[in-house]
Amino acid sequence: MLGDGVNKPTGFLTADTVEEGDWAWEKLGYVATGTDGGFGASEPADALIDLVYALKAGYRQNATWLMNRRTQGAVRKLKDAEGNYLWQPAASPEGRASLMGFPLVEAEDMPDIAADSFSAAFGDFRRGYLIVDRQGVNILRDPYSAKPYVLFYTTKRVGGGIADFDAIKLLKFGE
Structure with missing residues (x-):
C-alpha cells in the first residue's frame, strides 16, 4: 500500500490522486468525507455510499473494502436512517x-483516520493492482567469505503496481 518501488513493490497509496469528479488516467480517484479527520456530522455514511458508486459497475461486483482496525472501529459505529448498523459481522x-454488502479486509498498513488521510480504499484489487512474481529463487554460493564454511545468498524478484486506475477508489478524510 505504501511501497515506493525502491527494493519493494509500488503501493497504490503512493499514486497521484485527484477528486473523483476530475478523475484522469494514471491518477486514483477519491471521495472526500468533507470533515478533516472524520466523517461529516450530518449523514456520515454518505461518503461511503458515494465511494461505492464512484466505482463503475463492472468493478463493483468484485469490490472489497480495505482499511485498518482503527478505521474499522469508526466505520462500525455508523448507522443508517433506521438506526441499523451498516457493518455486518x-x-x-x-x-x-x-x-x-461488500467484503471488508483488515490491512494494518493502511493509515489511521487523520486530516487529509486516505484511510479507506474500495475497489476490485484483483483487476486494479498487479503483483509480478518472477519464478524461481536465485542461489549464489560463496565459498570464500567464511572459510572453512560456505555461505549461500538467495534472492527472489517481485514487484507490483497499479494496473487499472479505474478499479480502485479512495476515501479521503478531509475537504
Whole structure:
C-alpha cells in the first residue's frame, strides 16, 4: 500500500490522486468525507455510499473494502436512517465481515483516520493492482567469505503496481 518501488513493490497509496469528479488516467480517484479527520456530522455514511458508486459497475461486483482496525472501529459505529448498523459481522467463524454488502479486509498498513488521510480504499484489487512474481529463487554460493564454511545468498524478484486506475477508489478524510 505504501511501497515506493525502491527494493519493494509500488503501493497504490503512493499514486497521484485527484477528486473523483476530475478523475484522469494514471491518477486514483477519491471521495472526500468533507470533515478533516472524520466523517461529516450530518449523514456520515454518505461518503461511503458515494465511494461505492464512484466505482463503475463492472468493478463493483468484485469490490472489497480495505482499511485498518482503527478505521474499522469508526466505520462500525455508523448507522443508517433506521438506526441499523451498516457493518455486518461475519455470520460464521470462517465468514468475512461486510460493509454495505461488500467484503471488508483488515490491512494494518493502511493509515489511521487523520486530516487529509486516505484511510479507506474500495475497489476490485484483483483487476486494479498487479503483483509480478518472477519464478524461481536465485542461489549464489560463496565459498570464500567464511572459510572453512560456505555461505549461500538467495534472492527472489517481485514487484507490483497499479494496473487499472479505474478499479480502485479512495476515501479521503478531509475537504
